[in-house]
Each structure stands twice: as structure tokens, then as C-alpha cells.
Amino acid sequence: MSKRVAIIGIGTTGFRATTPDVSYRELTYEAAMKAYLDAGVEPKDIGSFVATSEDFLEGYSISDEYSPDQLGAVLRPIYTVPGDFIHSLASAYMMILSGVGPISVAQGLSKASNMLTLSEMVTFGMDPIYNRPLKESPHAVAGLEMARFLYETGTTREQCAKVVVKNRKNALNNPYAGHGVLVNPDYVLNSEVISYPLTQMDISPHSDGAVVVVLAEEEAAKALCDKPIWIRGIGWCSDTPGLETRNWAEAIYAQMAAEMAYKMAGIRYPRKEIDFAEINDEFSYKELQHLEAMRVCKKGEAGPLTEIGGTEITGEFPVNTSGGCLGVGNLYELNGGHKVFEVVQQLRGEAGKNQLKNVTTGLAQSWRGIPTTTGTVVILSN
Amino acid sequence: MALIERFQKTTDIGYWQGQIPLNYIYTVGRAGEKFFREIINGKIFGAKCEACNITYVPAKIFCEKCFARLEDKYLDVGTKGKVYTFTQCYETYEGIRKEKPSIVTVIQIDGTQGFLVHWLGEIDFEKVSIGMPVEAVFKAKKDREGSILDIKYFKPIK
Ligand SMILES: [Zn+2]
Numbered sequence: 001m002s003k004r005v006a007i008i009g010i011g012t013t014g015f016r017a018t019t020p021d022v023s024y025r026e027l028t029y030e031a032a033m034k035a036y037l038d039a040g041v042e043p044k045d046i047g048s049f050v051a052t053s054e055d056f057l058e059g060y061s062i063s064d065e066y067s068p069d070q071l072g073a074v075l076r077p078i079y080t081v082p083g084d085f086i087h088s089l090a091s092a093y094m095m096i097l098s099g100v101g102p103i104s105v106a107q108g109l110s111k112a113s114n115m116l117t118l119s120e121m122v123t124f125g126m127d128p129i130y131n132r133p134l135k136e137s138p139h140a141v142a143g144l145e146m147a148r149f150l151y152e153t154g155t156t157r158e159q160c161a162k163v164v165v166k167n168r169k170n171a172l173n174n175p176y177a178g179h180g181v182l183v184n185p186d187y188v189l190n191s192e193v194i195s196y197p198l199t200q201m202d203i204s205p206h207s208d209g210a211v212v213v214v215l216a217e218e219e220a221a222k223a224l225c226d227k228p229i230w231i232r233g234i235g236w237c238s239d240t241p242g243l244e245t246r247n248w249a250e251a252i253y254a255q256m257a258a259e260m261a262y263k264m265a266g267i268r269y270p271r272k273e274i275d276f277a278e279i280n281d282e283f284s285y286k287e288l289q290h291l292e293a294m295r296v297c298k299k300g301e302a303g304p305l306t307e308i309g310g311t312e313i314t315g316e317f318p319v320n321t322s323g324g325c326l327g328v329g330n331l332y333e334l335n336g337g338h339k340v341f342e343v344v345q346q347l348r349g350e351a352g353k354n355q356l357k358n359v360t361t362g363l364a365q366s367w368r369g370i371p372t373t374t375g376t377v378v379i380l381s382n
Numbered sequence: 383m384a385l386i387e388r389f390q391k392t393t394d395i396g397y398w399q400g401q402i403p404l405n406y407i408y409t410v411g412r413a414g415e416k417f418f419r420e421i422i423n424g425k426i427f428g429a430k431c432e433a434c435n436i437t438y439v440p441a442k443i444f445c446e447k448c449f450a451r452l453e454d455k456y457l458d459v460g461t462k463g464k465v466y467t468f469t470q471c472y473e474t475y476e477g478i479r480k481e482k483p484s485i486v487t488v489i490q491i492d493g494t495q496g497f498l499v500h501w502l503g504e505i506d507f508e509k510v511s512i513g514m515p516v517e518a519v520f521k522a523k524k525d526r527e528g529s530i531l532d533i534k535y536f537k538p539i540k
Contacts, residue, residue, distance in 0.1 A: 020395045021388070059400070116399075119477030128408040130440065131499055133531050135475045140486045143469030144499075148488075151467070151512050195486075196470040196507075240446055243499045245438060248467055248488060 005096050006221040006228030007380065008103075009039025009214030010344050012337075014176035015207040015329050017113065024058065024111040028070040031210035032107065036072070039103075039214035040224050043072025046214070047101015050088040051080040052108040052333045056121050059114060071107055071212070083236075084366045085211065085337035086376035090234050092215050102220040106213045108337035112206035112330070126371050131243055139203065141243065141370045143195025146285045148248050150197065152299070153292065157197050159303030160284040161188035164201050166312055167281060167320050171327025173353035176338075178207045178329045188284075202284040207329020211337035213344075227348045232361070232379045233267065235260025239373035246373050251286075251293040253375040254365060258294035261363075261377040271296050271317060274379065275359040276346060278339035280367040281324040287311075290365055291319065294377070313354055321346065321354045336366030336376055347382040413441040416456050418528035424520045428459040428494050439496025459496075461518040462539065463489040466497060470507045483507075489516060489536055503535035515539040 011034030013019070013027050022030070036042060051067035060066055064080030067073070077100065081088045085108035092104040115121055122138040149155060162185055171180030188201040221228040237256035239246050258270070267273045277296065281287035288302035296317060297305055305311060311319035322328055322342035331338055343362040345351040361381045368374040389395055410418055413429065417440045420427045429452040430437045431445035438445070443453045468487040472480055485502040487510075502510060503519065516536040526532040 020392065020397075117476070119473075119475060123475040128406070129410055129414060130530050132475075133529060134486070134499070134501070136484065136486055137471055137473035137475050137477065139473055140469055140471040143471060144467045144486065144488055147469055148467035148512070192472075193470070194473050196472075198469070243488065244440060244497045245446065245495075248497070 002097055004218040004230060005093050005215055006218070006225065006230045007213055007344050008216045008221050008225040008228055009035045009041065010341050011035030011038055011212045012176060012341055013209045015209035015331065015338060016178040017205060017207055017329065019111070019113065019208040024109055024114065025066070025070040027111065027208065027210040028107060028109050028212070031212040032071050035105070035212035035214050039216070041103060041214060043076070046072075046103050046105050047077070048092070048095040049073040049076060049078040049105045049107065050091040050095070051078065052083065052085050052088040052106070052337070053080050054082055054333045056124060057110075057112065057115060057332055067107070071105065083333065083374065084368055084376045085334050086234070086340065086364065086366050086378050087236055089213060089336070089340060089378060090236060090376070093231055093234060096215060096217045102217040104215050106215070107210070108334035109210045110206070110331040110334040111208050112332060113208050118206065122370060127242060137195065138370050139195045139198060142203075142283045143198045145248060146198050146283065149285050149289050152249050153303070154300050155285070155288055155303035157189060158185055159307050160202060160288065161185040162306045163281060163284040163287045164188045164326055166306070167287075167324040167326040170313060170321055170354060171323025174323050174328070175352065177323040177327050179205050179327050180323060198283060204282045204325035204330040207331055209331060209334065209338070211334060211341050213337075213340060227382065229344050229347050230381050232381050233261035233263070233265030234378045235264070236376045237374070241371070241373055243371065251289045251367070251375065253373045254290045254293040254367065254377070257375040257377045258365070261379050265379045267379065270294060270363070274361050274363050276318040276321065276356055277363040277365065278322060278342050279319050279324070279365050280335060280339070281320060281326050282330050282335065282367065282369050284326065286367065287319060287324065290367070294365065313356065318356055321351065321356065330369070332369060335369070336364060339364035339366055340378060340380075343380050347380060411443070412453065413443045417441045420458070421532045422526045422528050424461070424523070425458050426461055426491060426498070426518065427456050428491065428496055430455045430457055437494035437496060439491045439494045439498060459491050459494050463491040463498070463516055463536070465502070465510065465512055465514040465516060466490040467512060468502065468510050485510060487516075487536065500530070500533055501535040502537070504537040
């Protein structure tokens, strides 16, 4: 394999349902300042910057043009990826491998509370000719997928509810999480039905925040950082997006992205060789569906594993110790960012009350949300 | 306002509310042209890739597996299918609670690998099941305009 690359600095604002006292630029500035301080670098030391944004969510038709200043990247090599944060991380990783410079930066942001018509914005992501004329909520897509997932795998709504209970509980002990709460499974099952079998509590509430990550090639990483967290494998994949042609039975995009990352990392048995994972759980069932797609569990086994506490912080394979999207909040394009942030914290031993013992390898996985079929995976080791 | 100061009242926080109209026309494309002209005739059209043995619905001009052109491979796939998955949706696209929920389904058209997303009618939600045979119910011919809404909904086949 070519050069080794490590994460040497992380910074975040934390994640809250609203952030009325700061602008989206100030969110990024705070995360960047903390990440650069953490890494012991200044913007002038950074070879290239990769930002993440989605125009409709940011409220600009060229939101990428508004990325440089708050990152310290004015008149520097920078571009913006309209994907998940982990796509940007992959680009920043490639910048180093391709010799642009030994240090690079990936940034992501959510200011979802600025968006007054979030539901319409997601609807606007659907096909205008075949789907939008029905004027159905985009949550119907999640309801349709959840129903097929339960049918395919024998997973129960109760097992999905356990994911919600676990993740929102984990969020209570994560000072960065915005939606921690103690609830019981009945509360989830009896909350308002949005698109059966999906209830209000199965849906992650949105959050604002920013994450900045500093990467460095081996020599620089060792010089600058006591606890470099190495990128062992990274992968990304998109299924056909149309509701008419996609695979409704499985999250094949997550499977392919994971296999790409496993291959790079030399991992054959993910359940044994990976200690814990941050998995995209924008909807409760997605955590289970993604675990099965990524071969952590066999088909139909993620629900039962969750039921017996196997994915709790104290379990055999902890999932979403951060609280996940359900407990931290749905950060849209930044979802992969908070997952990477948590995996790095765990591997450094800085995860506070939710700290896992003796962990050496963690996985962060994300998905771009409805109606997409795009997934990303990164595997990190200390 | 310095960094060490904080807002004391939410009403003091400044914001600007902005919106801008963005209007589009989406051309349906060559395959869409075929599909929507035929929907006016009460027919559903797909396209078959012989090499992959896949029939796409709605019709498309290319096979997304092998990238072959399918423009001369359009075919009438009939109006019957099976419920592949279904949901009862209580929310409008604006995120507002509906007065009456709708049954939204993914229908796999018989003999094809393609799906249509549409409503299911003439049945109670409790009676819907995956695999249930259904058929398209079209609007009256004079009301059809070459839209996915020319299909009113799918209904169970008795
Ligand atoms: Zn083909």
C-alpha cells in the first residue's frame, strides 16, 4: 500500500437542534479553530482543503463558493464535494496520496434549522416526472423501505424501537449530542405514525453543527501528534437512485462501500476485526439494515442482536456510542462527520462517559438520506 | 459584539428571511415521450435489455447494467403487478398532517424487474399485503394528459 495517512486533529461545535446565535460560517470557523489547535497546525501549513455542502440545504445556488474564508482557505487549493462528509474525507486523503501536500483538511456543516421548508427540500430530491406529482411526503420512501426490510428479514418494529431507545440514551452521556433522552420501547412504538411502520420516534430529528478533521501523511503525523488515528480503509458507492429501479430489499450501496473499505484495510471478518461502529441511523431500521449489509450481522440477525443488548456500549459490538443520528441529530451532509469524530474520540480514549475499553479499530458509515442510495465507509485504527 | 458576550434574549438575535422563486420545466426525454404517449392509451411501457434479460419500467433508452441502447426495445408490459412493499402515509410533502392517510405502494410490474410508485385504492390498509396482485386504474380517457397521474391508483385484482 502507498503512504499511510492519519487523522491528527478534530474539531466540532457540538450539535444542537437550533443555533440561533451563530451563522453557518461561524459554526465552521469554531470547528476549524478547534481542529487546527488540536492538530497543532495553522492554515498556512495545510496543503489543501475539501469542504462539504448541499446547495438547497445551505440556501445558496453555489454554496461551494462560500466555503474558503471560514476554513482559513482563502487563495488556497479548495473545492467542495456535494456529498457526505466521508466523501470529502476520501478526497482529502487522496490529496495527500497524490502529493498536493503532507497535510489536508475535510470540513462538513449542518445549519438545517435555517431551512424553513425542510420537507419540501427533501421532496425536491425526488424524480420530478415519476414521483413528485404524487405529492407524497419523502418519509413515505422510508416507510416503504422499512416495510420491505421487516418483511425480508423478519425484523420487528420492537427491535427497531430498541435502536431508538439505545441511541437516544447513549446521547445523554455525549456532551456534543443534541437529542439525548430516556424513553422505553413502548413510547417509540406508540408515537405518532408518520408513514407506517415508521413512527415519529423512528426518525432522527435534525441538528446544526460543524466538524473539521485534519489529516497528515505518516512523517508529519508522527511529528505533530501523540495519538495519530490511521485511515486503514475507505469506500463509497451509489446504487441507481430511481425508485423504479433501485434494490428495495437490501442496502447494497452500504455493502459495496464497506467491501471496498474492507479490502483496502485487509479485513475479512468485520465482526471480529472491528471493535465498534458508528452506523447511519437516520431512521431506526437503517442501523439494522446497514449492519446486515456490511456483514457485521447476517440477514435478520441485527434486530435480535440489538434486542439482547449486543450493540449497547456494554455489548459485544457497540454501535453508535455517540447516540447516532437519532441521538445526536440528523446532520444531512455532515452525518458522516459526527461519526468519524466519535470513532476518533473512542480510539484516542477521549469519549468520556461513553468510552469503550481496549478498542483499536472502529468503523464509521454514512448514507445520504432519503431518497438517495449513496453510502460511505471509513475504517480507522489507533 | 465580542466573543465573550452572549445574547441574553432570543428576540435580540438577528436574522433575515429570504426566498426566491425557482421554476423549472422538466423534459420527459425520448423514453419518457414513449411512456407518456402510451399511458394516454391506457398502456404501461417498459424497455427490455435482451443481453441482461432485464425489463425496465418505465421505459428507458439505455440498460444501466450493460449500457446498451434500448430505444428500439420498448414493449407493452401490461397493467398488472404485485405489491412489492407498501406504507400508509400520514404526512404531506410539506410535512403537514393529512386529514386522511394514503396507501403508497411500490408495484413490481408482472414479467419485469421494474417498479412503479403509486397509490393503492379500493382496499383498507389492514388488508394490504406484500405479493398481493394489483392492476392499474386509469382516469377516463378524455382526462388523460400524459402524466403519471393518468393512473388514478392501483387496485387489488379479485
Ligand atoms: Zn443490459
